[in-house]
Each structure stands twice: as structure tokens, then as C-alpha cells.
Amino acid sequence: MAVSDNARRFGAGVTKGVSAVAIALVISAVWWTVAPNSQRAITDTATIAPLTGTGTDARSTSSTTSAPPATTAVPTKPPFAGWVNPASAGAPFPKATTNGLITFRGNPTRSYYGTGPIPTKPKVLWSYPKGNGGMCGSSSDTDGEQTWCGTGWNGQPSVWDYNGKTWLAFGAYDYRVHFLNATDGSDMIPALNTGDLAKGTVSVDPDGFPLLYHGSRDNYLRIVAFDRAEPTVLWKLNANDPALGPTLWNDDWDGSPLIIDDYLFEGGENSRINVVKLNRSYGADGKVKVDPKIVWSAAGWDNELLQYITDQQVSIENSVAISGNTLYFANSGGLVQGWDISGLKDGATPTRTFRFWAGDDIDASIVIDDEGFLYVGSEWERYNDRSRDVGQIIKLDPRKPDNPLVWGIKNQVAEGKSGVWGTPGLYKDMLYVPTNGGELLGVDRATGNVRWRKKLPGPLWQSPVIIDGVLIQGDCSGVLHAYDVRDTTIDPPQLWSVQLTGCIESTPAVWNGRIYVGARGGKFYAIGDS
DSSP, X not given: OOHHHHHHHXXXXXXXXXXXXXXXXXXXXXXXXXXXXXXXXXXXXXXXXXXXXXOOOOOOOOOOOOOOOOOXXXXXXXXXXXXXXXXXXXXXXXXXXXXXXXXXXXXXXXXXXXXXXXXXXXXXXEEESSSSOOOEEEEEETTEEEEEESOOTTXXXXXXXXXXXXXXXXXXXXXXXXXXXXXXXXXXEEXXXXXXXXXXXXXXXXXXXXXXXXXXXXXXXXXXXXXXXXOEEEEXXXXXXXXXXXXXXXXXXXXXXXXXXTEEEEEOTTSEEEEEEOOOEEOTTSOEEOOOEEEEEEESOOHHHHHHHOSOOOOOXXXXXXXXXXXXXXXXXXXXXXXXXXTGGGTOOOEEEEEEEOSSOOOSOOEEOTTOOEEEEOXXXXXXXXXXXXXXXXXXXXXXXXXXXXXXXXXXXXXXXXXXXXXXXXXXXXXXXXXXXXXXXXEETXXXXXXXXXXXXXXXXXXXXXXXXXXXXXXXXXXXEEEEXXXXXXXXXXXXEEEOSSOXXXXXXXXXXXXXXXXXXXXXXXXXXX
């Protein structure tokens, strides 16, 4: 990757800082062989046969006066017994008692964006910090020590209700995690200091415990209590802890932890995928406490991957996703994986059930729809045959592990200015994808056809947010755009734009009619109607 991209991203180390019921697909496509998994790719239009439902009503038309037949109660569908019901895609965090947008993209399938209404005449209501200063810190990349400001490409804020107020929390490049009042931008409690850039999206406990989970570039993943006068670290995990097993590449924590049923799921730039039993409770003083135990940690790479990429850049920089009983993630070697966690609570060791090599670095989080399809965005920096053939925007069917590639879209404009870093967004029949080259793509997610393109000042690393038929996308000139996507068959018109300061790499959080987002100019903003 170009040095300028590496400097912007602060990545790994110093070298990279509808349903299938009654639907028939009649494919007219160009197929080609893509090694080494013997996958084949669909690259042309797929025709979808119309649904049929023209059966006749066979009920009797007799006019007898006999008593009506006894009614039969319709059995109640039992609740989903696994980890995450696939049908919860696009909905708030399942079973959560915490009201809010509490992890990157809101839920375990990374497909929930928050609540409206979207502002119609937006303006900046407040910015943080007050005055002329910004949130800045120094850190090293390929160009040495530099100063970085604001919030970065994986820094979506979390927003939630606690003790009668709406809180905001986000990590920033001033080494801190900030806790703000969402109404006026004042500090709820002092910021938590870490030892380096705090760039990942914080997660808030979904079960009502006053806990925040967050990683930093200082090697540590932390569990922080916010039920005290100051944020208090209750536990932290060093990426180099020998208890995790062998590591490769780096020691940052970029992904947003996922907390379900007292378990924490998280991958790190050390290329370990980890599960921690939290053992949350309250002490005699009424304060929250935890007693975490690492119950499973596995390498995020395998020998086959290292053979093909010929380097050790295999960090996990995206946020893990879960659908059904499968934990999904990808790494910077381009390896997409699914692990069966169905027996985890009973002490069973997770087993890998899905493996797909996309060929190049995958920093975007995997997004999963309600049918279990995976949507993956990869970068274009290794320029190998696999990545060239598969494409940079792909749809996978993990139920077909031997041939999962449904379609792939190539985004290979020029070296260093193509591929995908931002996480794609799902809405109705569409997939919205921002590209490193500065395009926002509207993709038919059934066929993979690109319906429209919008050219914006790039790179576009912010992940799209779609609420109430409005798509929010920031660009690298500091403009936040809103597009009307209610009619998905047309190129969406722009509704409004707001000028901020600095490239907008972070993904906005939208909650109760306000948009919260940080930018690289050093400030964090609340945007809404006057």
C-alpha cells in the first residue's frame, strides 16, 4: 500500500499502519476458475424467475347450516436456540436491555445503523472539544513519528441511555476514550487515558452492566466500568500475552468487541481470535465487577495462507460478526473464516467450518444478511492473481463451502487507489460500498450488478449508514452527504450536505434524530435540525 494510505490508516505495525423459497436463478454468466479453493465466480447478470402463487381456493361453497369446524391453534414458533438468530439482521442488538447503538454497526451481523428521524435541515449543534483545539496525539508509521488528529476509519461512536441520560463514547487519536453527554457535548465523566491512539469502535455492554469494551494501539484490550466518578479499568489483555498462543504481525486492537451471553468475542492485529468469559456481577458496594477468563484463542491464519501470500501480514482488523452459531472474521491476508461456536457454552472447542481466500487484505467487517449470505470488501494492494480474479466486493454463501462465491465485483482502478476499506451497508435489495478510489457504489445484492456510482473526494473509508431511506456518507474533503435511497431502482438524489473539518473516515452513529461523528480535523460533531 502507498505510504500515504498507511499513514492515514495507522494499521498493522510499520508496513501497513430473496430467501431461497420458490426462487430460481437462471444464470447467464462468464465463469472462470480461481485457485486455490477451486471456486468459480459469477460475473454477469443473473435472471430471477418471478414468484408463483396462483393456486385456487379449494374451500367448499356449501351453504349448510352445520356448526363451524373447530379451530386449531397455530403452534408458536420456539425462540431461536443458538447464539444469534439470522432473522435479526438489520434489527437492534438482539435481547439487549441497553437501549442504544452499542457496537460497530449496532448488532452481531454488523447491519444496524440506529434510529431516526434523519435531519432535514441539518447544522452542527455542538463540537468537541470546545474552542480551537483538537484531539491529537503522536504515533509512528512508515514515515516515523507524526501527529494524528480526530477519529479514524474504524472509530464509530457508541450512544446509549444510562441513568436517565444519553451517553456517547468514542476513542480518539489523543489516546483517550471520551464519555460525553449526547445532548450538549459536555463530559459525563473524565476521559480514559490509554498509551497510544485509541482508534477502534467502543462496545457498550448489551445487558445493562455499566461496562465499556475497547482496544487501543498501546497493545491492550480493556474492560472499563463507567459507574464511578472516573472510568475504571477492571481488566485488560495484552496482545502479546503468552496465554493467547503464537502471534503474528502486530499488537493493536482495531475491532469492536462483540458481547453475547456473558462472552466477549474479539480478534486482534496479533492475528488471534479470542473468546473471553466475562463473569459479570455486582459487588457488595453496588459497583459492577468482572472476573474474565480466556476460554478459547486460535490463530487467525494457517500454513496454506502463509504459503500463498509469502509474508506474515495476517492481522485481524475488522469487527467479528456472528450469525446462527457461526463466528465470522477475516484477516489482512485475505482469509475469510467461519467457526462453529454452538457448543461453546458447554465447553466444546470451536471448529472451523468455512474458509475462503479472497487474495488480499480485508479490513472491512463482514456484513451478514437475514439469509446468511456474507458481504465482504477487500483491498487491492497485493495485486495477485487470486484478488484480480475474485474481485474486491464479493458475496459468499457459507452453506456451500466448496463453492461459496456468488458474485464478485472488480475494483482495480490503480495501484493504491482502489479496493474497499469501509464496511458495506445493506438496505432493501441493495448493497452500498465506498471505495478507496473515492466512489460510492450502489450494488444489486442479488445479481452483483452496479446500478449507479457517485464520485466523491476520496478515499472513502467511512462505512455507509442508512436510516429511513436516507443514506449518509462522508468524504475526504470533510463533507457529510445525505442521499434519498427510498427508490432503489434509481441513482439517488442528494438531499443535503454539511461541511465539517478534515477527512471523514469514521462511521457516524445516528440516534434519535441526531448524527454523531468525528473527523480528522480533530473535532467530534453532533449534527441535527435547529
